[in-house]
Amino acid sequence: MRAVVYTESGDTSVLEVVEREVPEPGPGEVRVRIVRAGVNPTDWKFRAGGMGELAFPEIVPGQDGAGAVDAVGPDVVDLAVGDRVWTMLAQHQRPGGTAQEQVVLPLERLTRLPDSASYDVGAALGVPAVTAHRALTTSEDGPDRLAPGAMAGLTVLVAGGAGAVGNAAVQLARWAGATVISTVSSAEKATLATAAGAHHTVNYRDGDTATAIRDLAPDGVDLVVEVAPAQNLGLDLQVINPRGTIAIYANNGGNEITLGVRETFSTNARFQWVLLYTVGQAALRAAAEDITAALEDGAFGIGEDRGLPLHRYPLKETAAAHAAVEDGAVGKVLLEVSDA
Template sequence: MRAVIYTRPGDSSVLRLVEREAAGPGAGEVRVRIVRAGVNPTDWKSRSGGFGKQAFPEVVPGQDGSGVVDAVGFGVTGVAVGDRVWTMLAQHTRPGGTAQESVVLPAENVTALPDTASFDVGAALGVPAVTAHRALTTSEDGPDRLAPDALAGLTVLVPGGAGAVGNAAIQLARWAGAFVISTVSTDWKAALATAAGAHHTVNYREGDPATAIRDLAPDGVDIVVEVAPAQNLRLDLQVVKPRATIAIYASEGGGEVALGVGQALSANARLQWVLLYTVGRSALRAAADDITAALADGAFGVGEEHGLPVHHYPLERTSEAHTAVEQGVVGKVLIDVRETARS
């Protein structure tokens, strides 16, 4: 089988395509024949050495993917050969990710992909959708699971609604019945956030965004799904209601946050840090189940019509796919590992 590997940290040029034997699953594991692999910022950051020493001598990148189970190990229940699935955390604590034709994973890291959902959609879930789910389910006055009407009566603010996590947060929040506002920087990104399901968008580069948000949500925002706290935290604290949650999942725009104690006390808000890799197994399982329910309801999609343009690269051009994500391409980058009649 074909696999993309790197043996030392560096820029995308360290990625190379090799041939190797496909491994078989052990107890509690499944082997997935990958059709699509997703590329996330965490992939290039890990490859470049941004997360510290490389954990394995040889690494296949890629946390997310979709495909078909073609082998199961001893003791596996709930998934069978021939099942269409999507993956999460494929490379977490393991050297083998989804940028290869077959990957062996713990059975708990794969979830059934509804027949109505494409492999493109399946490969775009994982890191973005699970992160968004976690951000939407940690508030003091909100639910710990998502379903239709679970967020009814609540207002969700999504800065960066044109990004992959922001897009997922908008789609999931809208499915769960929230009133959704997104802050954006351009008219095109406003159109993408609206396509994802945002009820209103606010261009933070124009006028007074705090006033604009307060006009839309006079009682304040219940949940903020925050991508850039260094830039946005002061604004967030101006628009949240008491006991609101600001769920921070990234540090775009800078890694240091200046927090005024008086403003924070007045807001009586919770700052919830969201790192997917340590949220716990029960939270991951809840997210996978709820996201799959949204898929089955037809409430989650990819493509510009869903606010998330898709960019395809063949497996042999994985280095270009990594570079595109590293350079901040808007939309979802997918690797076409295998050709299929259904994208």
């Protein structure tokens, strides 16, 4: 089978397409024939050495993917050959991710993909959608699970609603009944955030952003899904509701933040840090179930009409796909690994 591997940290030139033996699943494991694989910022950051030394001598990148089960371990009864599935954290603490034709994964890292959802959609879930779910379900006064009506009466501010996580947060919050405001940097990105389901968009490069948000939410927002805390926490504190939550899932724009104690005290706000690798299996499973329910409701999708343009690359061009994500491609980058 074909697999993309790297054996040292570096730029995209360390990626190589090779032939490898087809792996066999052991107890509690399932082998999946990958049809589509997603590419996320974590993929190139791991490859570039930004997450520390390589954990294995040879690594296949890719946390996210979708495909069909083609073999199961001796004690696996929850999935069968032919079942359509999507993956989460495929590469976490394992050498083999989704940038290969067949991958063996523990059962808990797989979720059934509804027949109504394409493999493209399945490969675009994982990191973005599960991160968004976690960000939306950690508030003191909010729900710990998402479903229609679960966020009714709440206002959510999504920073960067045209990004993959931002897009997922907009779609899931809208499905759950929240009023959604998204900050964007251009009219084009406002169009994407609106397509995802945002009720309102605010261009942070045009005028007083805090005033514009307060005009839309006079009592403040209940939850912020934040991608750039170094740049935005001052703004977030101006618009957060008492006892609101600022859920931070990335460090875009800088690694250091400065907070004034007095102004922060007055909000009674909660800062929730979100990193999927340590949230625990219960949170991951809850996210998988709720995201799948949104798929079945037709409330979650990808593509231009859902605010997330697609960029497809064949497996042999994984290096170009990594480069596209690293260069800030707007939308979702997918690898076409095999035919459906």
